[in-house]
Amino acid sequence: MRRICTGCGMEIPEGNDFCYECGAWADKALVIDDEGQYIYSKFCIKCGSPLSPDSEYCKECGAKTEESNIPISAFRTPRRYTNRDILALILAIVPGFLNIYGLGQIVQKRWSKAFTYICITAMLLYIQPAFFASNNLLVLLFLQLGIFVISLLDIFKGINQGDS
Numbered sequence: 001m002r003r004i005c006t007g008c009g010m011e012i013p014e015g016n017d018f019c020y021e022c023g024a025w026a027d028k029a030l031v032i033d034d035e036g037q038y039i040y041s042k043f044c045i046k047c048g049s050p051l052s053p054d055s056e057y058c059k060e061c062g063a064k065t066e067e068s069n070i071p072i073s074a075f076r077t078p079r080r081y082t083n084r085d086i087l088a089l090i091l092a093i094v095p096g097f098l099n100i101y102g103l104g105q106i107v108q109k110r111w112s113k114a115f116t117y118i119c120i121t122a123m124l125l126y127i128q129p130a131f132f133a134s135n136n137l138l139v140l141l142f143l144q145l146g147i148f149v150i151s152l153l154d155i156f157k158g159i160n161q162g163d164s
Helices: 083-097 103-107 111-133 137-160
Strands: 002-004 030-032 038-040
Touching: 083 103, 083 137, 103 111, 103 137, 111 137
Parallel strands: none
Antiparallel strands: 002 030, 030 038
16 A cells, blocks of 8 residues: 655655655645555545545545556656756855855856846955955855855756756
């Protein structure tokens, strides 16, 4: 018996309370036997709305609640990182420690995001002496750390969407 996440299509390992890929709760998962036969779900396969135990059709979308033979190919399989994805991550992390942002977005060919982060890099270099002069180094550190984390999250978002 396997549980398939209705949010992202990944298999949820036995004993887990939520999907590690998207964070959806495991009680919303489809339960499928080893032959790929749909067993049960508390939620509609089509729209995700809650189902009453004895209903034959979903109240929201009208889909039949008892589906048989759900093809396993309909569910998402984990995407492997390509060389471009790894290069984008490296160019986001290593120069990011030196407060140089946007290089990972260039590798992903996300030009507007790359331009935005390069402009942020230039602005940080321009305003940095003011923070040193006024002894607000903690504020500068949090600002740089925040931009670094947002830049990394943007890289991961691009990888998960398959942009690179």
